[in-house]
Amino acid sequence: MVALSTQFASARLRVAAAGSQRQHARGLTVQCVAAPEQVTTRVQRNKNMAKLQAGYLFPEIARRRKAHQEKHPDAKIISLGIGDTTEPIPPFIVDAMKKSSEGLGTLEGYSGYGAEQGTPALREAICKRLYEKVGRKPNEIFVSDGSKCDIGRLQLMFGADVTVALQDPAYPVYVDSSVIMGMTGGHNGTGFDNIQYMVCRPENDFFPDLSKAPRTDIIFFCSPNNPTGAAATREQLTELVAFAKKNGSIIVYDAAYALYISDPNCPKTIYEIPGAEEVAIETCSFSKYAGFTGVRLGWTVVPEQLRYADGFQVINDFNRIMTTVFNGASNVAQAGGLACLQDDGWKQMLDLVAFYKENAAILRKTFQDMGFTVYGGENAPYVWVGFPGQKSWDVFAEILEKCNIVTTPGSGFGPAGEGFVRASAFGHRENVLEAVERFKAVYGNK
Ligand SMILES: Cc1ncc(COP(=O)(O)O)c(C=O)c1O
Numbered sequence: 131m132v133a134l135s136t137q138f139a140s141a142r143l144r145v146a147a148a149g150s151q152r153q154h155a156r157g158l159t160v161q162c163v164a165a166p167e168q169v170t171t172r173v174q175r176n177k178n179m180a181k182l183q184a185g186y187l188f189p190e191i192a193r194r195r196k197a198h199q200e201k202h203p204d205a206k207i208i209s210l211g212i213g214d215t216t217e218p219i220p221p222f223i224v225d226a227m228k229k230s231s232e233g234l235g236t237l238e239g240y241s242g243y244g245a246e247q248g249t250p251a252l253r254e255a256i257c258k259r260l261y262e263k264v265g266r267k268p269n270e271i272f273v274s275d276g277s278k279c280d281i282g283r284l285q286l287m288f289g290a291d292v293t294v295a296l297q298d299p300a301y302p303v304y305v306d307s308s309v310i311m312g313m314t315g316g317h318n319g320t321g322f323d324n325i326q327y328m329v330c331r332p333e334n335d336f337f338p339d340l341s342k343a344p345r346t347d348i349i350f351f352c353s354p355n356n357p358t359g360a361a362a363t364r365e366q367l368t369e370l371v372a373f374a375k376k377n378g379s380i381i382v383y384d385a386a387y388a389l390y391i392s393d394p395n396c397p398k399t400i401y402e403i404p405g406a407e408e409v410a411i412e413t414c415s416f417s418k419y420a421g422f423t424g425v426r427l428g429w430t431v432v433p434e435q436l437r438y439a440d441g442f443q444v445i446n447d448f449n450r451i452m453t454t455v456f457n458g459a460s461n462v463a464q465a466g467g468l469a470c471l472q473d474d475g476w477k478q479m480l481d482l483v484a485f486y487k488e489n490a491a492i493l494r495k496t497f498q499d500m501g502f503t504v505y506g507g508e509n510a511p512y513v514w515v516g517f518p519g520q521k522s523w524d525v526f527a528e529i530l531e532k533c534n535i536v537t538t539p540g541s542g543f544g545p546a547g548e549g550f551v552r553a554s555a556f557g558h559r560e561n562v563l564e565a566v567e568r569f570k571a572v573y574g575n576k
Contacts, residue, residue, distance in 0.1 A: 178312045181322070187302050187542035188212050194527075195536050202534070208561045208568070210493070210553040211536035213356065213511070215421040217485060217558070219466070220478030223420055226469030230462045244458045247449065248273020248429070252464050255471040256429055260414075264401035266431055270445060272452050273459050273467070276428040277386050277415040278303055284382055284411065284430070285311045287444075287451045292347035295326035297338065299357055299543030299550075301384065304350040320545045329546045332505060332516070336360035340369060345377040352384035354391060357543045357552040358514045359490075359506015361396040367403045374409040380436065380444070381410040386428075389419050389483050391509040407433035411444070418486075418511065418556070420470050420479045427463040486511045489562045490555035496566045497553075500573050511555040514540070518549055525551050533568040 191211050199207060218224075233239020247253065253268040261271070274280050281303050290312035296304045298321075308314050308325060315323025326346050328338030336358050351370060354361040362370070374381050383400040391398055400406045415428035436444040459467075469475040494507035497515050507513035517525045522539035529535050529551065540550030555562070 176310075178310050178314075181309050181314065181316050182306060183317055187538070190542070191526075191536060191538060194530065198530050198534075205534045207530075207534045207536060208557065208565045209536040210555075210557060210562075210565055211538050213418070213554045213556055215418060215423050215486075215556050216561075217421055217482060219421045219425070220475065220482055222472070222474040222478050223466050223469045226475070227425070227462050227466040230465030234462070241461050244461055244464070246453045246456055246458045247271075248459060249461075249464050249468075252468050252471075253429075255468055259471045259476070260399065261401060261431065264399055265407065266401055266433065270431050270433050272430045272432065272448060273464060274428050274430060274452070274456065275426040275459050275463075276417060276422075277384065277413045277430075279456075280413045280428060280430040281382070281384070282307050283451050283455060284413070284448070285313075286455065287447050288348060293324065293326070293345075294348045294350070295328055295343065295346040295379075296350040296544075297330045297352060297355060298327035298545060299330065299355075299540060299547030300350065301352055301356045302543060304382075305544070327544060327546065330355065330358060330360065331546055332503070336505070337362060337366045337369075340373045343373070345379065347379055349374060349379050349381045350384065351381055352386070353396070354387045354506075354510035354512075356387065356510075357506075357512055357538065357540065357547065357550075359508070359510035359512040360514075361391050361393060361509035363393075363395050364397055364402070367397055367400060367406075371400070371403045371406045371409060375405060378439070379409065381406075383410050383412045385412050385414045387418055387510050388414065389480070390487060390511055392487075393509050396509055401431070401433075407435045409436070411436065411448075416467055416470055419483060420466070420475075421482065422463070422466065425460075425463045425466060427459055427467045485559075486555050489557060489559065492562055492566060493553050493555060496569055500570065502573075507555070513553040513555065515551050515553060516549060517551065520549060522548055522551055529572075532572045533565070535565050535568060 195207060199205060234241070248271070250268070252273050253271045256271050257266055257268040285307045292313060294308045294313050305322065305325060309322055314325050321327050326344055328343055330336040330338055336355065370381065381400065385399055388398040397403065400410045400412050412431040413428065416422035417428065430448070432445040432448045434443060434445055438444060470479050490507040490511050490513055493513045494504050497504045497513065503516040505514040522541040526537055526539040529537050538552040538554070540547030540552060557565070
């Protein structure tokens with residue numbers, strides 16, 4: 131703490147000194163005043179926060195990208211890194227949001243706080259379009275500001291005393307939110323103690339060997355998976371549900387990319403598997419469907435049949451969480467979400483998904499043609515490229531240095547991601563095509 135305070139104090143002195151020099155240059159005379167000692171509070175840092183590893187993956191990538199840009203100011207960097215969307219929101223959906231926001235400027239159209247669970251119209255529309263046929267009901271659907279936020283709120287609901295398993299590699303939020311909640315031990319150099327990493331690699335068709343997996347309370351499972359792009363088949367999900375039932379576990383099923391699935395043998399919701407309603411929560415999002423990464427809208431399904439060990443319905447606790455730490459999704463965003471589910475919006479949204487899927491196909495083919503082993507990209511917007519024997523961060527650095535392209539190092543998604551990089555298909559088409567040319571120029575003769 132002393133070192134930190136001294137650092138701050140000297141930084142402030144430097145600023146004060148720089149200021150005084152500039153003013154001297156203009157012929158003014160100023161006094162250089164020493165900054166007071168940095169004050170610290172008496173609050174102890176949350177010991178779980180201190181367990182987290184060197185920054186969240188994407189800020190670290192952003193830091194490296196920035197450093198590269200500073201070193202090469204003229205480089206036109208293309209990002210196939212973070213999974214952020216780039217195409218405009220389809221017009222039918224934008225129009226609905228325009229009308230909604232204009233309405234807010236009128237007496238008749240104004241609305242304030244809405245139901246914390248979402249508007250009844252949107253909950254019904256999500257249910258009708260995606261879940262009615264698999265037995266879910268509108269009251270089981272909780273509209274939110276996105277899946278990432280819901281994962282955090284689910285963790286808050288479960289509390290620190292549950293045990294956790296997750297796919298390895300996986301979306302980093304499952305691990306980091308478990309660490310923050312205190313469900314884990316410290317980092318052991320490879321992963322966190324007390325988390326069950328279920329290895330998903332080409333050798334096991336990216337589906338964990340459940341015969342060897344220990345029981346945990348919670349199982350995070352994402353299909354199509356970010357980052358590998360693997361979509362679980364009906365047989366695999368049937369096995370997962372049976373495993374959860376046998377062990378009395380709850381699956382948190384992340385379906386954020388479900389609409390990217392084209393394979394009819396890969397379910398678009400876990401509730402296609404009979405009995406899943408007794409063991410699974412599903413979270414999903416408009417982010418990657420309609421370009422809502424900035425608008426913020428998603429939902430989580432908690433079936434009435436899902437119960438804790440004492441028979442208490444999980445839905446009641448989730449309702450309590452949502453009404454306590456959330457105040458409802460933006461009314462404008464919800465108007466957009468409703469438009470996504472109407473026929474015109476639905477069609478435009480599927481066209482957008484198809485566009486990104488074409489990008490994925492272009493990237494997939496490029497790497498395949500160059501002789502790389504490639505996974506994903508068929509039922510998912512992510513292409514998972516193997517660089518056997520190499521460290522993912524080294525490959526990331528090499529691609530950035532030689533191609534001016536940002537990818538995502540596989541190891542950032544978990545130990546089993548080592549030796550892979552993820553290429554995201556969410557770029558503009560011209561950038562994807564330009565990236566392809568750059569990859570070919572550097573790796574074409576692999
Ligand atoms: C697997 C997965 N789940 C959830 C999210 C977050 O979605 P949202 O934008 O709804 O918070 C992402 C975003 O990249 C993701 O990859």
